[in-house]
Amino acid sequence: MSAPKRIDEPAPGRPVPAARRSGRVRREEIVAAAARIFARQGYAAVGMRDIAEAVGIRGASLYHHFPAKEEILYEVCLTVTRELNEQNLPFLDAPGTPAQRLAAFVRAHLEFLHPRRVEHMVGLHELAALTPAHRAEIDDYRRYYQRRVRDVIAAGMRSGEFTATDARLAAFAAFGVLNGISTWFHDDGELGLEEVVRGYVVLIVGRMLGAREYADDQARALPGGAQT
Amino acid sequence: MSAPKRIDEPAPGRPVPAARRSGRVRREEIVAAAARIFARQGYAAVGMRDIAEAVGIRGASLYHHFPAKEEILYEVCLTVTRELNEQNLPFLDAPGTPAQRLAAFVRAHLEFLHPRRVEHMVGLHELAALTPAHRAEIDDYRRYYQRRVRDVIAAGMRSGEFTATDARLAAFAAFGVLNGISTWFHDDGELGLEEVVRGYVVLIVGRMLGAREYADDQARALPGGAQT
DNA sequence: GTCTATAGATTGATAGAC
DNA sequence: GTCTATCAATCTATAGAC
Numbered sequence: 001m002s003a004p005k006r007i008d009e010p011a012p013g014r015p016v017p018a019a020r021r022s023g024r025v026r027r028e029e030i031v032a033a034a035a036r037i038f039a040r041q042g043y044a045a046v047g048m049r050d051i052a053e054a055v056g057i058r059g060a061s062l063y064h065h066f067p068a069k070e071e072i073l074y075e076v077c078l079t080v081t082r083e084l085n086e087q088n089l090p091f092l093d094a095p096g097t098p099a100q101r102l103a104a105f106v107r108a109h110l111e112f113l114h115p116r117r118v119e120h121m122v123g124l125h126e127l128a129a130l131t132p133a134h135r136a137e138i139d140d141y142r143r144y145y146q147r148r149v150r151d152v153i154a155a156g157m158r159s160g161e162f163t164a165t166d167a168r169l170a171a172f173a174a175f176g177v178l179n180g181i182s183t184w185f186h187d188d189g190e191l192g193l194e195e196v197v198r199g200y201v202v203l204i205v206g207r208m209l210g211a212r213e214y215a216d217d218q219a220r221a222l223p224g225g226a227q228t
Numbered sequence: 229m230s231a232p233k234r235i236d237e238p239a240p241g242r243p244v245p246a247a248r249r250s251g252r253v254r255r256e257e258i259v260a261a262a263a264r265i266f267a268r269q270g271y272a273a274v275g276m277r278d279i280a281e282a283v284g285i286r287g288a289s290l291y292h293h294f295p296a297k298e299e300i301l302y303e304v305c306l307t308v309t310r311e312l313n314e315q316n317l318p319f320l321d322a323p324g325t326p327a328q329r330l331a332a333f334v335r336a337h338l339e340f341l342h343p344r345r346v347e348h349m350v351g352l353h354e355l356a357a358l359t360p361a362h363r364a365e366i367d368d369y370r371r372y373y374q375r376r377v378r379d380v381i382a383a384g385m386r387s388g389e390f391t392a393t394d395a396r397l398a399a400f401a402a403f404g405v406l407n408g409i410s411t412w413f414h415d416d417g418e419l420g421l422e423e424v425v426r427g428y429v430v431l432i433v434g435r436m437l438g439a440r441e442y443a444d445d446q447a448r449a450l451p452g453g454a455q456t
Numbered sequence: 457g458t459c460t461a462t463a464g465a466t467t468g469a470t471a472g473a474c
Numbered sequence: 475g476t477c478t479a480t481c482a483a484t485c486t487a488t489a490g491a492c
Contacts, residue, residue, distance in 0.1 A: 026475080041356055044273035048468060060469080061476045069468065125353050128269055164435075165445060168419065169427040172412055173405045180404025191396065199397040207392075207435050217393060254457085275485065288487080289458045297486065 027065050027075075029055050035076045039118035043073055043126040073126060074134045080119040081141045087112050092148055098156030099211035103201050105149070109178055110197050117182045124179065146175060153209060163210030174204050255293050255303075257283050263304045267346035271301055271354040301354060302362045308347040309369045315340050320376055326384030327439035331429050333377070337406055338425050345410045352407065374403060381437060391438030402432050 021029070033054035037046050048069055049059040066072050091104040113120050127135055150171035156162035164170045177200060185196065198217065206214030249257070261282035265274050276297055277287040294300050319332040341348050355363055378399035384390035392398045405428060413424065426445065434442030 021475085023475085042270050042272050042354070044270050045357065047466075049466090057475085058477060059467095060471095060478080063469070064475055067469095126270070129273065164431075166427055169424065170431065172408065173428065173431050176405040176408025177401045178404070180400065180408070184400055196397065199394055200401065203392075203398065203401050203436050207438065208431050210435065249457085251457085276487085277485090285457085286459060287485095288460080288489095291487065292457055295487095 023065065026055075030062065030065055031072060031075050031079070034072045035119045035122050038073065038076065038126060039121045043122070043129045070129065070131060070134070073122070073129055074131075076119055077123045077127065077130065077138050078134075080116055080123045081138050081145075084109070084112060085141055085145055089145065089148055092152050097161055097213075098152050098159065099161050099205055099209070099213050102149070102152055102156070102209070102211075103205045103214055105152075106178065106201050106204055107197050110181060110193070110200060113182060114185070114193050117185065120179075120182045124182070146171060149174065156209065156211065161211055164208065170209060173208060177204055177208075251293065254283070258290065258293055259300060259303050259307070262300045263347045263350050266301065266304065266354060267349045271350070271357045298357065298359060298362070301350070301357055302359075304347055305351045305355065305358065305366050306362075308344055308351045309366050309373075312337070312340060313369055313373055317373065317376055320380050325389055325441075326380050326387065327389050327433055327437070327441050330377070330380055330384070330437070330439075331433045331442055333380075334402075334406065334429050334432055335425050338409060338428060339421070341410055342413070342421050345413065348407075348410045352410070374399060377402065384437065384439065389439055392436065398437060401436060405432055405436075 030051065034046070034051045037050055037054060041050075047059070048062050051072065052059040052062050062072075066075075088105055088108045091108050092101050094101055094104065096104075123138070127138060130138065150167050153162065153164070153170050153174075154167040157164060157167060162170075181196065181200075185191070185193075202214055202217060205211050206216065258279065262274070262279045265278055265282060269278075275287070276290050279300065280287045280290050290300075294303075316333055316336045319336050320329050322329055322332065324332075351366070355366060358366065378395050381390065381392070381398050381402075382395040385392060385395060390398075409424065409428075413419070413421075430442055430445060433439050434444065
Protein backbone atom coordinates (compact mmCIF):
# COMPACT_ATOMS: atom_id res chain seq x y z
CA MET A 1 0.00 0.00 0.00
CA SER A 2 1.87 3.08 -1.23
CA ALA A 3 1.82 6.49 0.40
CA PRO A 4 -0.58 9.05 -1.10
CA LYS A 5 0.87 11.00 -3.98
CA ARG A 6 2.14 14.43 -3.19
CA ILE A 7 2.41 16.67 -6.19
CA ASP A 8 3.52 20.28 -6.11
CA GLU A 9 0.79 22.85 -6.09
CA PRO A 10 1.02 26.37 -7.50
CA ALA A 11 2.03 28.77 -4.74
CA PRO A 12 -0.92 29.05 -2.33
CA GLY A 13 -2.63 32.40 -1.94
CA ARG A 14 -1.69 33.26 -5.51
CA PRO A 15 -5.06 33.31 -7.31
CA VAL A 16 -4.92 32.00 -10.85
CA PRO A 17 -7.18 33.59 -13.47
CA ALA A 18 -9.97 31.19 -14.34
CA ALA A 19 -9.07 31.13 -18.01
CA ARG A 20 -5.48 30.08 -17.31
CA ARG A 21 -5.66 27.43 -14.64
CA SER A 22 -3.39 24.45 -15.07
CA GLY A 23 -5.08 21.34 -16.40
CA ARG A 24 -4.65 19.34 -13.24
CA VAL A 25 -6.04 21.94 -10.90
CA ARG A 26 -9.04 22.48 -13.15
CA ARG A 27 -9.67 18.74 -13.31
CA GLU A 28 -9.72 18.48 -9.53
CA GLU A 29 -12.00 21.49 -9.34
CA ILE A 30 -14.42 19.83 -11.75
CA VAL A 31 -14.35 16.51 -9.91
CA ALA A 32 -14.99 18.19 -6.57
CA ALA A 33 -17.90 20.22 -7.91
CA ALA A 34 -19.36 17.24 -9.71
CA ALA A 35 -19.19 15.08 -6.58
CA ARG A 36 -21.11 17.70 -4.63
CA ILE A 37 -23.85 17.96 -7.25
CA PHE A 38 -24.03 14.22 -7.91
CA ALA A 39 -24.46 13.61 -4.18
CA ARG A 40 -27.33 16.09 -3.96
CA GLN A 41 -29.25 15.31 -7.12
CA GLY A 42 -28.05 11.93 -8.32
CA TYR A 43 -25.74 11.39 -11.30
CA ALA A 44 -28.37 11.05 -14.03
CA ALA A 45 -30.26 14.15 -12.90
CA VAL A 46 -27.16 16.34 -13.32
CA GLY A 47 -26.32 17.85 -16.69
CA MET A 48 -22.88 18.71 -17.97
CA ARG A 49 -24.08 22.30 -17.99
CA ASP A 50 -24.78 22.07 -14.23
CA ILE A 51 -21.26 20.90 -13.49
CA ALA A 52 -19.76 23.52 -15.79
CA GLU A 53 -21.75 26.31 -14.19
CA ALA A 54 -20.44 25.28 -10.76
CA VAL A 55 -16.85 25.89 -11.89
CA GLY A 56 -17.68 28.97 -13.96
CA ILE A 57 -17.28 27.68 -17.49
CA ARG A 58 -19.57 26.46 -20.28
CA GLY A 59 -20.72 22.90 -20.72
CA ALA A 60 -18.73 22.25 -23.87
CA SER A 61 -15.50 23.29 -22.13
CA LEU A 62 -15.73 20.28 -19.84
CA TYR A 63 -14.85 18.07 -22.80
CA HIS A 64 -11.41 19.56 -22.88
CA HIS A 65 -10.81 17.93 -19.46
CA PHE A 66 -12.92 14.78 -19.67
CA PRO A 67 -14.00 12.80 -22.72
CA ALA A 68 -17.42 11.97 -21.26
CA LYS A 69 -19.68 12.61 -18.30
CA GLU A 70 -19.20 9.07 -17.07
CA GLU A 71 -15.46 9.69 -16.80
CA ILE A 72 -16.10 12.41 -14.24
CA LEU A 73 -18.20 10.02 -12.19
CA TYR A 74 -15.50 7.40 -12.56
CA GLU A 75 -12.87 9.74 -11.22
CA VAL A 76 -15.03 10.63 -8.22
CA CYS A 77 -15.66 6.97 -7.39
CA LEU A 78 -12.16 5.73 -8.09
CA THR A 79 -10.42 8.40 -6.07
CA VAL A 80 -12.44 8.00 -2.89
CA THR A 81 -12.46 4.20 -3.10
CA ARG A 82 -8.77 3.81 -3.89
CA GLU A 83 -7.72 6.26 -1.22
CA LEU A 84 -9.89 4.47 1.35
CA ASN A 85 -7.78 1.39 0.68
CA GLU A 86 -4.45 3.23 0.58
CA GLN A 87 -5.01 5.31 3.69
CA ASN A 88 -6.81 2.93 5.99
CA LEU A 89 -5.77 -0.65 5.24
CA PRO A 90 -2.21 -0.05 6.54
CA PHE A 91 -3.74 0.22 10.02
CA LEU A 92 -4.81 -3.40 9.70
CA ASP A 93 -1.20 -4.40 8.96
CA ALA A 94 0.34 -2.40 11.80
CA PRO A 95 1.73 -4.08 14.92
CA GLY A 96 -0.73 -4.84 17.71
CA THR A 97 -3.64 -7.09 18.53
CA PRO A 98 -6.61 -7.38 16.16
CA ALA A 99 -8.60 -5.17 18.53
CA GLN A 100 -5.94 -2.46 18.54
CA ARG A 101 -5.60 -2.57 14.79
CA LEU A 102 -9.35 -2.48 14.21
CA ALA A 103 -9.77 0.39 16.65
CA ALA A 104 -7.17 2.39 14.74
CA PHE A 105 -8.85 1.41 11.49
CA VAL A 106 -12.28 2.57 12.66
CA ARG A 107 -10.82 5.93 13.61
CA ALA A 108 -8.98 6.25 10.33
CA HIS A 109 -12.03 5.26 8.29
CA LEU A 110 -14.26 7.82 9.99
CA GLU A 111 -11.69 10.60 9.91
CA PHE A 112 -10.98 9.91 6.25
CA LEU A 113 -14.65 10.01 5.31
CA HIS A 114 -15.49 13.12 7.28
CA PRO A 115 -14.13 15.61 4.72
CA ARG A 116 -15.17 13.35 1.84
CA ARG A 117 -18.80 12.64 2.66
CA VAL A 118 -20.15 13.67 -0.71
CA GLU A 119 -17.61 11.62 -2.65
CA HIS A 120 -18.32 8.69 -0.38
CA MET A 121 -22.07 8.86 -0.98
CA VAL A 122 -21.52 9.06 -4.73
CA GLY A 123 -19.18 6.07 -4.51
CA LEU A 124 -21.84 4.12 -2.63
CA HIS A 125 -24.95 5.00 -4.62
CA GLU A 126 -24.03 5.83 -8.21
CA LEU A 127 -22.01 2.78 -9.21
CA ALA A 128 -24.81 1.60 -11.51
CA ALA A 129 -24.05 4.47 -13.88
CA LEU A 130 -20.45 3.38 -14.47
CA THR A 131 -19.37 1.39 -17.50
CA PRO A 132 -19.00 -2.32 -16.71
CA ALA A 133 -15.19 -2.08 -16.76
CA HIS A 134 -15.09 0.93 -14.44
CA ARG A 135 -17.67 -0.61 -12.16
CA ALA A 136 -15.69 -3.82 -11.89
CA GLU A 137 -12.58 -1.90 -10.87
CA ILE A 138 -14.40 -0.06 -8.07
CA ASP A 139 -16.07 -3.27 -6.92
CA ASP A 140 -12.68 -4.94 -6.66
CA TYR A 141 -11.41 -2.23 -4.32
CA ARG A 142 -14.51 -2.42 -2.16
CA ARG A 143 -14.52 -6.19 -1.95
CA TYR A 144 -10.87 -6.20 -0.94
CA TYR A 145 -11.42 -3.55 1.72
CA GLN A 146 -14.27 -5.49 3.29
CA ARG A 147 -12.49 -8.81 3.09
CA ARG A 148 -9.46 -7.42 4.89
CA VAL A 149 -11.63 -6.20 7.74
CA ARG A 150 -13.47 -9.50 7.95
CA ASP A 151 -10.17 -11.34 8.09
CA VAL A 152 -8.95 -9.27 11.02
CA ILE A 153 -12.26 -9.87 12.80
CA ALA A 154 -11.85 -13.59 12.20
CA ALA A 155 -8.28 -13.44 13.54
CA GLY A 156 -9.48 -11.75 16.72
CA MET A 157 -12.14 -14.39 17.14
CA ARG A 158 -9.62 -17.20 16.77
CA SER A 159 -7.28 -15.63 19.30
CA GLY A 160 -10.16 -15.30 21.74
CA GLU A 161 -9.83 -11.52 21.92
CA PHE A 162 -13.27 -11.06 20.32
CA THR A 163 -16.33 -12.80 21.68
CA ALA A 164 -18.36 -12.32 18.49
CA THR A 165 -19.25 -15.60 16.80
CA ASP A 166 -19.79 -14.86 13.10
CA ALA A 167 -17.15 -12.83 11.27
CA ARG A 168 -19.22 -12.34 8.11
CA LEU A 169 -22.20 -10.97 10.00
CA ALA A 170 -20.04 -8.86 12.30
CA ALA A 171 -18.26 -7.36 9.29
CA PHE A 172 -21.54 -6.51 7.55
CA ALA A 173 -22.81 -4.92 10.74
CA ALA A 174 -19.59 -2.98 11.24
CA PHE A 175 -19.68 -1.55 7.73
CA GLY A 176 -23.34 -0.69 8.17
CA VAL A 177 -22.40 1.44 11.16
CA LEU A 178 -19.28 2.91 9.55
CA ASN A 179 -20.79 3.82 6.20
CA GLY A 180 -24.03 5.07 7.71
CA ILE A 181 -22.17 8.09 9.04
CA SER A 182 -22.09 9.78 5.63
CA THR A 183 -25.89 9.75 5.64
CA TRP A 184 -26.57 11.51 8.91
CA PHE A 185 -23.46 13.34 10.07
CA HIS A 186 -23.42 17.12 9.71
CA ASP A 187 -20.79 19.49 10.97
CA ASP A 188 -23.42 21.66 12.60
CA GLY A 189 -25.18 18.75 14.32
CA GLU A 190 -25.27 17.88 18.01
CA LEU A 191 -22.40 15.42 17.81
CA GLY A 192 -18.80 16.31 17.04
CA LEU A 193 -16.58 14.05 14.98
CA GLU A 194 -14.31 13.11 17.89
CA GLU A 195 -17.37 12.11 19.93
CA VAL A 196 -18.56 9.90 17.10
CA VAL A 197 -15.14 8.33 16.61
CA ARG A 198 -14.69 7.48 20.29
CA GLY A 199 -18.28 6.27 20.56
CA TYR A 200 -18.11 4.11 17.46
CA VAL A 201 -14.79 2.51 18.45
CA VAL A 202 -16.49 1.42 21.67
CA LEU A 203 -19.70 0.30 19.95
CA ILE A 204 -17.99 -1.63 17.17
CA VAL A 205 -14.73 -2.96 18.61
CA GLY A 206 -15.59 -3.02 22.28
CA ARG A 207 -19.22 -4.04 22.21
CA MET A 208 -20.23 -5.65 18.92
CA LEU A 209 -16.99 -7.58 18.53
CA GLY A 210 -16.54 -7.92 22.28
CA ALA A 211 -12.97 -6.75 22.86
CA ARG A 212 -12.64 -6.05 26.60
CA GLU A 213 -9.93 -3.48 26.03
CA TYR A 214 -12.40 -1.16 24.28
CA ALA A 215 -15.60 -2.11 26.09
CA ASP A 216 -16.27 1.31 27.59
CA ASP A 217 -15.48 4.98 27.28
CA GLN A 218 -12.86 4.88 30.05
CA ALA A 219 -10.76 2.59 27.84
CA ARG A 220 -7.11 3.37 27.24
CA ALA A 221 -6.17 6.12 24.83
CA LEU A 222 -7.25 5.16 21.35
CA PRO A 223 -4.25 4.66 19.10
CA GLY A 224 -3.67 5.69 15.55
CA GLY A 225 -5.19 9.09 14.91
CA ALA A 226 -5.04 10.66 11.47
CA GLN A 227 -1.61 10.45 9.90
CA THR A 228 0.12 13.70 10.80
CA MET B 229 -50.72 3.41 14.44
CA SER B 230 -53.58 1.79 12.52
CA ALA B 231 -53.55 -1.77 11.16
CA PRO B 232 -52.48 -2.15 7.54
CA LYS B 233 -55.27 -1.89 5.00
CA ARG B 234 -56.56 -5.17 3.63
CA ILE B 235 -58.44 -4.83 0.39
CA ASP B 236 -60.00 -7.67 -1.55
CA GLU B 237 -57.98 -9.02 -4.43
CA PRO B 238 -59.34 -10.63 -7.58
CA ALA B 239 -59.46 -14.41 -7.21
CA PRO B 240 -55.85 -15.63 -7.24
CA GLY B 241 -54.73 -17.88 -10.05
CA ARG B 242 -57.27 -16.27 -12.37
CA PRO B 243 -55.12 -14.39 -14.93
CA VAL B 244 -56.58 -11.11 -16.05
CA PRO B 245 -55.97 -9.99 -19.66
CA ALA B 246 -53.46 -7.17 -19.66
CA ALA B 247 -55.76 -4.79 -21.50
CA ARG B 248 -58.56 -5.21 -18.95
CA ARG B 249 -56.92 -5.14 -15.56
CA SER B 250 -58.63 -3.15 -12.84
CA GLY B 251 -57.13 0.25 -12.18
CA ARG B 252 -55.89 -0.61 -8.74
CA VAL B 253 -54.13 -3.80 -9.75
CA ARG B 254 -52.45 -2.03 -12.67
CA ARG B 255 -51.29 0.79 -10.41
CA GLU B 256 -49.65 -1.67 -8.05
CA GLU B 257 -48.06 -3.45 -10.98
CA ILE B 258 -46.61 -0.18 -12.21
CA VAL B 259 -45.33 0.81 -8.79
CA ALA B 260 -43.68 -2.57 -8.28
CA ALA B 261 -42.00 -2.49 -11.68
CA ALA B 262 -40.90 1.11 -11.23
CA ALA B 263 -39.38 0.37 -7.83
CA ARG B 264 -37.34 -2.46 -9.29
CA ILE B 265 -36.01 -0.31 -12.13
CA PHE B 266 -35.44 2.78 -9.99
CA ALA B 267 -33.43 0.66 -7.55
CA ARG B 268 -31.22 -0.68 -10.34
CA GLN B 269 -30.65 2.44 -12.42
CA GLY B 270 -31.61 5.40 -10.27
CA TYR B 271 -34.79 7.44 -10.69
CA ALA B 272 -33.51 10.05 -13.14
CA ALA B 273 -31.91 7.47 -15.42
CA VAL B 274 -35.25 5.69 -15.91
CA GLY B 275 -37.64 6.85 -18.61
CA MET B 276 -41.39 6.49 -18.56
CA ARG B 277 -40.94 4.20 -21.55
CA ASP B 278 -38.77 1.87 -19.47
CA ILE B 279 -41.42 1.55 -16.78
CA ALA B 280 -44.16 1.08 -19.36
CA GLU B 281 -42.24 -1.60 -21.18
CA ALA B 282 -41.80 -3.54 -17.93
CA VAL B 283 -45.59 -3.82 -17.56
CA GLY B 284 -46.24 -4.35 -21.26
CA ILE B 285 -47.81 -1.03 -22.27
CA ARG B 286 -46.69 2.18 -23.99
CA GLY B 287 -45.19 5.15 -22.20
CA ALA B 288 -48.14 7.43 -22.77
CA SER B 289 -50.51 4.91 -21.16
CA LEU B 290 -48.84 5.41 -17.79
CA TYR B 291 -50.44 8.84 -17.61
CA HIS B 292 -53.84 7.22 -17.32
CA HIS B 293 -52.68 5.85 -13.92
CA PHE B 294 -50.31 8.55 -12.69
CA PRO B 295 -50.26 12.27 -13.52
CA ALA B 296 -46.46 12.43 -13.50
CA LYS B 297 -43.33 10.33 -13.15
CA GLU B 298 -42.62 11.85 -9.75
CA GLU B 299 -45.97 10.55 -8.50
CA ILE B 300 -44.81 6.99 -9.16
CA LEU B 301 -41.66 7.59 -7.15
CA TYR B 302 -43.76 9.18 -4.43
CA GLU B 303 -45.98 6.12 -4.21
CA VAL B 304 -42.96 3.82 -3.96
CA CYS B 305 -41.40 5.89 -1.19
CA LEU B 306 -44.59 6.60 0.72
CA THR B 307 -45.79 3.02 0.75
CA VAL B 308 -42.61 1.45 2.07
CA THR B 309 -42.00 4.23 4.59
CA ARG B 310 -45.55 4.38 5.92
CA GLU B 311 -45.82 0.63 6.20
CA LEU B 312 -42.50 0.47 8.06
CA ASN B 313 -44.10 2.69 10.68
CA GLU B 314 -47.44 0.89 10.73
CA GLN B 315 -46.05 -2.63 10.86
CA ASN B 316 -43.06 -2.26 13.14
CA LEU B 317 -43.64 0.57 15.60
CA PRO B 318 -46.40 -1.42 17.41
CA PHE B 319 -43.65 -3.74 18.65
CA LEU B 320 -42.16 -0.80 20.55
CA ASP B 321 -45.51 -0.27 22.30
CA ALA B 322 -46.07 -3.93 23.19
CA PRO B 323 -45.72 -5.19 26.77
CA GLY B 324 -42.24 -6.14 27.91
CA THR B 325 -38.90 -4.60 28.78
CA PRO B 326 -37.16 -2.22 26.37
CA ALA B 327 -34.80 -5.04 25.41
CA GLN B 328 -37.64 -7.42 24.60
CA ARG B 329 -39.50 -4.77 22.63
CA LEU B 330 -36.40 -3.77 20.67
CA ALA B 331 -35.54 -7.38 19.93
CA ALA B 332 -39.02 -7.91 18.49
CA PHE B 333 -38.68 -4.66 16.57
CA VAL B 334 -35.34 -5.64 15.04
CA ARG B 335 -36.85 -8.92 13.86
CA ALA B 336 -39.93 -7.18 12.46
CA HIS B 337 -37.87 -4.52 10.69
CA LEU B 338 -35.63 -7.06 8.98
CA GLU B 339 -38.47 -9.42 8.06
CA PHE B 340 -40.49 -6.51 6.71
CA LEU B 341 -37.62 -5.26 4.55
CA HIS B 342 -36.61 -8.63 3.19
CA PRO B 343 -39.34 -8.83 0.51
CA ARG B 344 -39.17 -5.05 -0.02
CA ARG B 345 -35.48 -4.47 -0.54
CA VAL B 346 -35.86 -2.60 -3.80
CA GLU B 347 -38.56 -0.28 -2.46
CA HIS B 348 -36.44 0.31 0.63
CA MET B 349 -33.39 1.28 -1.38
CA VAL B 350 -35.46 3.66 -3.49
CA GLY B 351 -36.93 5.15 -0.32
CA LEU B 352 -33.43 5.68 1.06
CA HIS B 353 -31.60 7.02 -2.00
CA GLU B 354 -34.06 8.79 -4.30
CA LEU B 355 -35.72 11.23 -1.92
CA ALA B 356 -33.97 14.16 -3.60
CA ALA B 357 -36.15 13.70 -6.69
CA LEU B 358 -39.42 14.20 -4.77
CA THR B 359 -41.27 17.50 -4.71
CA PRO B 360 -40.60 19.43 -1.50
CA ALA B 361 -44.06 18.61 -0.13
CA HIS B 362 -43.73 14.89 -0.83
CA ARG B 363 -40.21 14.82 0.51
CA ALA B 364 -41.30 16.50 3.73
CA GLU B 365 -43.99 13.88 4.25
CA ILE B 366 -41.55 11.00 3.86
CA ASP B 367 -39.00 12.73 6.08
CA ASP B 368 -41.62 13.07 8.81
CA TYR B 369 -42.28 9.34 8.79
CA ARG B 370 -38.56 8.52 8.91
CA ARG B 371 -37.80 11.00 11.68
CA TYR B 372 -40.67 9.66 13.76
CA TYR B 373 -39.54 6.06 13.24
CA GLN B 374 -35.99 6.82 14.34
CA ARG B 375 -37.08 8.95 17.28
CA ARG B 376 -39.28 6.17 18.62
CA VAL B 377 -36.37 3.74 18.53
CA ARG B 378 -34.05 6.21 20.19
CA ASP B 379 -36.61 6.78 22.94
CA VAL B 380 -36.85 3.08 23.72
CA ILE B 381 -33.06 2.87 23.80
CA ALA B 382 -33.00 5.80 26.21
CA ALA B 383 -35.66 4.11 28.37
CA GLY B 384 -33.58 0.95 28.57
CA MET B 385 -30.54 2.97 29.55
CA ARG B 386 -32.44 4.71 32.33
CA SER B 387 -33.78 1.43 33.67
CA GLY B 388 -30.24 0.02 33.68
CA GLU B 389 -31.15 -2.76 31.30
CA PHE B 390 -28.83 -1.35 28.63
CA THR B 391 -25.22 -0.53 29.37
CA ALA B 392 -24.81 1.72 26.33
CA THR B 393 -24.12 5.33 27.24
CA ASP B 394 -25.30 7.51 24.35
CA ALA B 395 -28.78 6.88 22.97
CA ARG B 396 -28.33 9.12 19.91
CA LEU B 397 -25.14 7.41 18.84
CA ALA B 398 -26.50 3.94 19.60
CA ALA B 399 -29.61 4.67 17.53
CA PHE B 400 -27.55 5.90 14.58
CA ALA B 401 -25.38 2.80 14.81
CA ALA B 402 -28.41 0.51 15.06
CA PHE B 403 -30.04 2.00 11.97
CA GLY B 404 -26.75 1.76 10.13
CA VAL B 405 -26.74 -1.98 10.79
CA LEU B 406 -30.45 -2.44 10.09
CA ASN B 407 -30.65 -0.47 6.85
CA GLY B 408 -27.38 -1.80 5.54
CA ILE B 409 -29.01 -5.16 4.99
CA SER B 410 -30.80 -3.98 1.84
CA THR B 411 -27.40 -3.28 0.32
CA TRP B 412 -25.77 -6.66 0.73
CA PHE B 413 -28.40 -9.30 1.43
CA HIS B 414 -29.27 -11.67 -1.41
CA ASP B 415 -31.54 -14.67 -1.23
CA ASP B 416 -28.89 -16.83 -2.86
CA GLY B 417 -26.08 -15.69 -0.58
CA GLU B 418 -24.34 -17.66 2.16
CA LEU B 419 -26.51 -16.31 4.96
CA GLY B 420 -30.21 -17.04 5.36
CA LEU B 421 -32.65 -14.44 6.63
CA GLU B 422 -33.30 -16.22 9.92
CA GLU B 423 -29.55 -16.41 10.56
CA VAL B 424 -29.24 -12.69 9.96
CA VAL B 425 -32.21 -11.88 12.17
CA ARG B 426 -30.94 -13.93 15.11
CA GLY B 427 -27.41 -12.64 14.63
CA TYR B 428 -28.45 -9.01 14.39
CA VAL B 429 -30.69 -9.19 17.46
CA VAL B 430 -27.66 -10.38 19.40
CA LEU B 431 -25.30 -7.83 17.84
CA ILE B 432 -27.64 -4.85 18.26
CA VAL B 433 -29.70 -5.52 21.38
CA GLY B 434 -27.41 -7.88 23.23
CA ARG B 435 -24.02 -6.47 22.39
CA MET B 436 -24.18 -2.87 21.15
CA LEU B 437 -26.88 -1.84 23.61
CA GLY B 438 -25.66 -4.31 26.24
CA ALA B 439 -28.83 -6.18 27.25
CA ARG B 440 -27.68 -9.33 29.07
CA GLU B 441 -30.81 -11.21 28.06
CA TYR B 442 -29.75 -11.14 24.41
CA ALA B 443 -25.99 -11.17 24.79
CA ASP B 444 -25.37 -14.47 23.03
CA ASP B 445 -26.85 -16.95 20.59
CA GLN B 446 -28.01 -19.29 23.34
CA ALA B 447 -30.39 -16.56 24.52
CA ARG B 448 -34.04 -17.36 25.11
CA ALA B 449 -36.40 -17.74 22.16
CA LEU B 450 -36.73 -14.42 20.40
CA PRO B 451 -40.27 -13.08 20.71
CA GLY B 452 -42.47 -11.36 18.17
CA GLY B 453 -41.97 -12.85 14.72
CA ALA B 454 -43.79 -11.41 11.71
CA GLN B 455 -47.49 -10.81 12.29
CA THR B 456 -49.29 -13.93 11.03
C1' DG C 457 -57.39 1.57 -20.71
C1' DT C 458 -54.37 1.70 -24.37
C1' DC C 459 -52.88 3.45 -28.54
C1' DT C 460 -50.29 6.76 -32.21
C1' DA C 461 -48.45 11.07 -32.93
C1' DT C 462 -46.21 14.85 -31.44
C1' DA C 463 -45.07 19.11 -28.90
C1' DG C 464 -41.46 21.41 -26.41
C1' DA C 465 -37.62 21.23 -23.59
C1' DT C 466 -33.24 19.26 -22.44
C1' DT C 467 -29.49 16.17 -22.91
C1' DG C 468 -24.53 14.47 -24.05
C1' DA C 469 -21.42 15.43 -27.24
C1' DT C 470 -18.94 17.65 -31.54
C1' DA C 471 -16.95 21.35 -34.71
C1' DG C 472 -14.36 24.98 -35.17
C1' DA C 473 -13.20 30.04 -33.97
C1' DC C 474 -10.36 32.60 -30.78
C1' DG D 475 -8.55 26.40 -22.35
C1' DT D 476 -12.79 28.42 -23.31
C1' DC D 477 -16.13 29.95 -26.28
C1' DT D 478 -20.55 29.90 -29.63
C1' DA D 479 -23.36 27.20 -32.30
C1' DT D 480 -25.47 23.19 -33.18
C1' DC D 481 -26.74 18.20 -33.98
C1' DA D 482 -29.16 14.12 -32.94
C1' DA D 483 -31.26 11.71 -29.49
C1' DT D 484 -34.14 11.46 -25.65
C1' DC D 485 -37.17 13.06 -22.26
C1' DT D 486 -41.83 14.20 -19.85
C1' DA D 487 -46.17 15.12 -20.91
C1' DT D 488 -50.42 16.11 -23.87
C1' DA D 489 -54.11 15.44 -27.58
C1' DG D 490 -57.25 12.79 -29.38
C1' DA D 491 -58.67 8.28 -31.83
C1' DC D 492 -60.36 3.67 -30.70
